[in-house]
Amino acid sequence: MKNNTKEYNKAQNKTILVACGGTGGHLLPGILVGRQLAAKTGASVLYLVNDKKVTKYFVDEVQSELIMAPELVFKFSSISNIIKMILNFFKVIGIVLNLVFKCNLKLVVTAGGGAGIIPVILSRILGIRSVLLEQNVIMGKANRLLLKFADYAYISFPCINIKETRKIKMTGNPIREDFFKNKTDRKTAALKLNLDPDTFTLLFIGGSQGASKINSLAMNIVADVLKLRGKIQVIHLSGAILNKELDDFYKALGIKYHCREFSKDMLEIYTLSDFAFSRAGGGVMTELLYFNIPAVLIPFPYAAEDHQKFNAEYIASKKLGWFVSESDIEKGSGKDRIMAILNNENEIQSVRKNLELLSKTSSAEVIALDIQKNYFNKTESRQLKADS
Numbered sequence: 336m337k338n339n340t341k342e343y344n345k346a347q348n349k350t351i352l353v354a355c356g357g358t359g360g361h362l363l364p365g366i367l368v369g370r371q372l373a374a375k376t377g378a379s380v381l382y383l384v385n386d387k388k389v390t391k392y393f394v395d396e397v398q399s400e401l402i403m404a405p406e407l408v409f410k411f412s413s414i415s416n417i418i419k420m421i422l423n424f425f426k427v428i429g430i431v432l433n434l435v436f437k438c439n440l441k442l443v444v445t446a447g448g449g450a451g452i453i454p455v456i457l458s459r460i461l462g463i464r465s466v467l468l469e470q471n472v473i474m475g476k477a478n479r480l481l482l483k484f485a486d487y488a489y490i491s492f493p494c495i496n497i498k499e500t501r502k503i504k505m506t507g508n509p510i511r512e513d514f515f516k517n518k519t520d521r522k523t524a525a526l527k528l529n530l531d532p533d534t535f536t537l538l539f540i541g542g543s544q545g546a547s548k549i550n551s552l553a554m555n556i557v558a559d560v561l562k563l564r565g566k567i568q569v570i571h572l573s574g575a576i577l578n579k580e581l582d583d584f585y586k587a588l589g590i591k592y593h594c595r596e597f598s599k600d601m602l603e604i605y606t607l608s609d610f611a612f613s614r615a616g617g618g619v620m621t622e623l624l625y626f627n628i629p630a631v632l633i634p635f636p637y638a639a640e641d642h643q644k645f646n647a648e649y650i651a652s653k654k655l656g657w658f659v660s661e662s663d664i665e666k667g668s669g670k671d672r673i674m675a676i677l678n679n680e681n682e683i684q685s686v687r688k689n690l691e692l693l694s695k696t697s698s699a700e701v702i703a704l705d706i707q708k709n710y711f712n713k714t715e716s717r718q719l720k721a722d723s
Contacts, residue, residue: 349378349441349711352434356385356406356450360616364468364699365446367509371703376711378441381434385450404430406449427453435461442710444468445485447475459484464710468702469494470508470617472645486709489702491617492649508621509699513602524603528593530568538608538628539571540619546574548661549633552612554584556670560677561588570604572597610683612673615643615658620650627690629683630656631673633664654689 351372355365362384369380385406405423431454434440443458443465445451455465467478467488474482474494482488482502491508525532537560541549550573561567568591573581585592598604605622611630613619616638623630632650634643647658657676663669676682 348439349376350434350438351376351378351380351442351444352383352431352440352454353380353444353446354383354451354454355446356383356404356448358448358616360470360618361446361448361450363511363618364470364509365444367511367699368444368446368468368702370512371697371699372444372706375700375703375707378711379438381438383430383450383454385448402430402434404450424453428457431457435463442466442706444706445478445481446470447478449477451481452477455481455484466706468509470621471642472617472649473640473642475639475642489698489705491621491698492646495645495649504705506701506705507696507698508617509697509702510618510622510625511601512697512699514605514622514625515697517602519602519606521607524606527600527603528570528607530570530591530593530607532607534566534568534591535564536607536609537567537569538604538611538613539569539573540611540613541572541574548664549612549614550574550581552633552664552670554581556673557585557590558588559670559674561590563674563678566590568592569594570608571595572604610677615647615650617646620646624650624655624690624693625695627687629686629690631659631676632656633659633661633669636661654686655693656686 351369353365353369355361366382369382372378373380381402383402383404385404404427435457440458440463443451443454443463445455445465446468447470451467455467458465465481465485467481467485469475469478469488469490472492472494473496474488474490478488479497482497482499485502487502487504489504489506491506493505494503497503521532530536537557539549539553541547550571553569553571557567557569569585571581571592571594573594573596581594585594601622605626605628608626608628611623611628613623613630613632615632615634620632632647634641634647636644644660650656651658659669659672663672
C-alpha cells in the first residue's frame, strides 16, 4: 500500500479525500462511493485508512492510492496511552494538511469511525466541503459529532437518534458494483463454489468482528436443519478464525459445504443462498436485502452503542427478516425460535416476497451524482476529466 502523493500534486487537478476505517462496514461504503466519484467527477480520489488487519481484505477494491494513518483511540487510562493519542492526533493533522496544500483538496468524504474526525473538522476550518456516509439505523458517535461540521449526511436507513433533518439525505447503503453489473444464476454460482444448484443452501456470515458465536451457532443447528429439510448444503464465512473443527464438522455430516474465512465470490455466494444467519452490520444487511435472502440477524452485542441491535429490530419490524439475540441463543430459546422459523415455509416465503418489493438501486452512484451536482459544476467536471 502506497503512502505518497506525488501523483496528485498537480495544482490544476481536484482531489477528493475519502476517510474510512475501523471495520469492513466503514471501509467498503467509502471505497465504493470513492470509485463512483472518480468516474463521475474526474477528480483524483485518495483514501485515508487506518492500519488495521481488516484493511488488507479491501485493498483489491481500491483503484487509487491508500494513505495509512494511525487509528485515533481515545484512551486516558495511562500516561503512555495519552502520549500515544496526542502523537497520533498530530500525525493525522500533518497528513491531512499535506493533502490540503499539495493536492488541491476539493472535498472530504467520511464513512464514519475515527478516521474521519480530523479530516472533516480541518476541512471546515479551511473552507473545504465535506459529507458523511452513515450505514446504520442509529448514527454513530463520530458522525453525530461531525454532522455539525459537514454539509450533508447520506444515510442508509432512517436514523432514529437524529432530529436534524436539514442535512440528511436518504440514499441507501452502497454495495459492490458487480452485484448490479455481473448477474449470474444458481447453476453458474454452484459450479464456481463446487456446490449443488438445486439444494437448499444455508449461509453463515461471521463478519469482521464477533464471528465465533456465528460459527458456534452453525455447529449447534446445522444437524437439526439437516433432519428437518432432509438435504441441505452450507456456505460458511467464518471470519479470521477458520479452524479445522469447522471443516471436520461438515465432513462428518456428509453434506456439501463451502467454508472460507472471507470470500471475493460474494455474487455467487448470495445468488446460491436460500437462508442466512448473520450479524446485523449495515453493510451485510443491505446485501442480504438486495439479494432477497431471508435472514436471522444476530447482533454483535459489543458493537458501538449496540447499533446492530437497532439495525436488527428495524429489519424485523418491517418483516424483512428476524431478530434473535445472542443471549437467547446461549440460553437455548434462540435455537428453538430459529428452528420454528425454518419449519414455517409460509413465513419464510412471506418475508421473501417483502424483500422482492424493495427498490434496488446503486446507492454509491446516487450519492456520487448528488455530490457531482452540488460540488462539481458541469464545466468543472469536463475540465477535470480532460486534465486527468
